[in-house]
Amino acid sequence: MSKEVKGIPVTSKAKKLEFSGTHYFGLTSVNPNDTSSTGVNGSTGFELRRNYVQVKAYFTDKDFFRVTLDTTKEIGSSKTYADMYAKYAYLWLDNVLPYTGVEIGIAHRPWIDYEEHNAWKYRSINKVALEQKTNEVDNGPDLINSADLGFNFKTKTEYFTSEIGIFNGEGYHADKAAANQENSSDLSLEWRLTGHLLGSGKKVGKQVADKDTYAHISTYGMISKNHKDNDVVENDAAEYDRSIYGIHAVYNNPMFLLAGQYYIAKDDAQNESVGDSKDYKGWSINGELRPVKNWTVLARYDVSDIDKKAKLTGNESKLQDMTSALVGVAYKYNKNVTFIASGKQITDDTETSAPSTLAGVKEKNVYMFTTEVKW
Numbered sequence: 001m002s003k004e005v006k007g008i009p010v011t012s013k014a015k016k017l018e019f020s021g022t023h024y025f026g027l028t029s030v031n032p033n034d035t036s037s038t039g040v041n042g043s044t045g046f047e048l049r050r051n052y053v054q055v056k057a058y059f060t061d062k063d064f065f066r067v068t069l070d071t072t073k074e075i076g077s078s079k080t081y082a083d084m085y086a087k088y089a090y091l092w093l094d095n096v097l098p099y100t101g102v103e104i105g106i107a108h109r110p111w112i113d114y115e116e117h118n119a120w121k122y123r124s125i126n127k128v129a130l131e132q133k134t135n136e137v138d139n140g141p142d143l144i145n146s147a148d149l150g151f152n153f154k155t156k157t158e159y160f161t162s163e164i165g166i167f168n169g170e171g172y173h174a175d176k177a178a179a180n181q182e183n184s185s186d187l188s189l190e191w192r193l194t195g196h197l198l199g200s201g202k203k204v205g206k207q208v209a210d211k212d213t214y215a216h217i218s219t220y221g222m223i224s225k226n227h228k229d230n231d232v233v234e235n236d237a238a239e240y241d242r243s244i245y246g247i248h249a250v251y252n253n254p255m256f257l258l259a260g261q262y263y264i265a266k267d268d269a270q271n272e273s274v275g276d277s278k279d280y281k282g283w284s285i286n287g288e289l290r291p292v293k294n295w296t297v298l299a300r301y302d303v304s305d306i307d308k309k310a311k312l313t314g315n316e317s318k319l320q321d322m323t324s325a326l327v328g329v330a331y332k333y334n335k336n337v338t339f340i341a342s343g344k345q346i347t348d349d350t351e352t353s354a355p356s357t358l359a360g361v362k363e364k365n366v367y368m369f370t371t372e373v374k375w
Helices: 110-118 176-182
Strands: 016-034 043-058 064-072 083-097 100-108 147-157 160-167 188-196 214-228 238-251 256-269 276-289 296-311 315-333 337-349 361-374
Touching: 083 147, 100 160, 110 214, 110 238
Parallel strands: none
Antiparallel strands: 016 043, 016 361, 043 064, 064 083, 083 100, 100 147, 147 160, 160 188, 188 214, 214 238, 238 256, 256 276, 276 296, 296 315, 315 337, 337 361
16 A cells, blocks of 8 residues: 655755745725716726735855746736736845845835835735826826845945845836846945934844834935836837936834825927926925834825926927825734725826826725735
8 A cells, every 4th residue: 555645745956945926805896986978987896906926046145046926916907917017026135245245137126115014014905105007096106116136235334235236227027127127237326324313223024013122314316327118119209218306204113104205207299399297396205104013004195296298389288187085994914814895096287188087087086805825
């Protein structure tokens, strides 16, 4: 009689394999206030807003290669269900310079991951200010995303941390824009510089919100040459130079968190006679209150203003004049599961364009019930 098989052996040339996952499931209801008499209706449905499955292969105690696969399906998206792509795929080498390691591959860009781990910890219900897109459930500048092909040097000391990287520029899921490097050698320089007023720099991103106290002040930015929209690569009008500059501050103690930022950005069309130049400015504040164990009340307020100027005619117009107010409550069920209920009102006072894919809608309310799972 053959012996019972109790498990399947896993072999690897790595010293250690570490598996983990992050998953955001949600029910979303969008209720537009249709001010244009177009008869636009709302949308309600379940979403898979993020589905990370990750493995790290350690070569030493600190050096590893990471692969993170992602599948996403959100209401209003035209993508086939459960499209899978590589969110991260990079080599981490620790201490290649004093106090400094480097990510090489599809790596973290300097800003967004920092903000999500230190100031706005609810990516499951709302992206950070710079990354928000204009779609059924959001309005925002859509200036940058969280990962790209390139390298990122990350420095950590007690009172100062930084990330400085060079990337292609358009991001990890820019389909057509990936052709940018076929006809250009221009790249994107991106950075974050952070002062840690209470000396918590070596723990940045690893603090426990309801146990640790920290105060950070940061400046961040990007200079991306020959940047391309994700729509038409062959069209010269789609090429521009993008720059972003911002400042950010956050204070956290076990009872509450308060954070805020201000940014400006510019898209300068490269073609001398065609294309649009855009000027962006905006700010965002968010806070948390933790009145009792495992419960958090959260709020956030965003402002986004975008102006466009056509190079051919010199005509100026406003693309966005948006405000967004969000409130919610989160309950930590256990160390792996959190439930969040939230509501958001988005108002766009732009006179010449609609604020979303729901044509003509100037105001909408978005309600979400979300389950976060991490393991």
